[in-house]
Amino acid sequence: MIRITCPYCGSRDHAEFTYVGDATKERPPLGAAVTDRRPWHDYVYLRENPRGPHLEYWQHTHGCRTAAAPSSRCCAIP
């Protein structure tokens, strides 16, 4: 019933998508040795759940299957 605009497939029903979650979380950089668990714990587990506009990732699993890239924030809807 909710329409989501996929950048490749256009406006599709939300049932074609899989909810991935909060798009405002910043993934900590890889590469360096992880000396502090807190940024990873925050990224993986903590959520704000605002009452109001919520920027989200939805993956078009029953369509083009575009993976939500952390940097491009594709398919994020307000």
Place this chain on the structure above:
Amino acid sequence: MAGLALPIESHVLQAFVSEGLKPMLDHVLTYGAGHFYISQSDKGGLVFGGDLDMYNSYAQRGNLPSVEHVLTAGLAMLPQLSRLRVVRSWGGVVDMSMDGSPIIGKSPLANLYLNCGWCYGGFKATPGSGWVFAHTIANDAPHALNQAYTLTRFETGHLLDEGGNGPFPGHH
């Protein structure tokens, strides 16, 4: 309220009530693999529900695809539901935790205790959870039964993920 971010996502869950019937179901029937439950109220209506709508929302209503999904599970179990009218439906917020298990214990703040993350369950666990929660508050320490249900388990990796679904609250 207290400035705490919790390992919880607030999702919408729908519930339904059918028109009133003569007694036909004297148990609570659940379909574990499909997340469907049904029972009959004293007023005669069948009260049932199932899966989440699978996204963050505080709305007091859900979407039609979920309605179809829940009713499909219901008909698979009880084909006699097919001609019943649904007279009432609504949505409510459920606090989905990151491992599907509740958080019952102390918080980082003194004199603030948490009893949350019950996801879509918990109503039938209320007496037991209330009992250990009261113990936790009275002693400022968890009872043996809720010792594992800490907020810090997500930091240390001692998750209680019965379904093995990982940090995807909607899947628990």
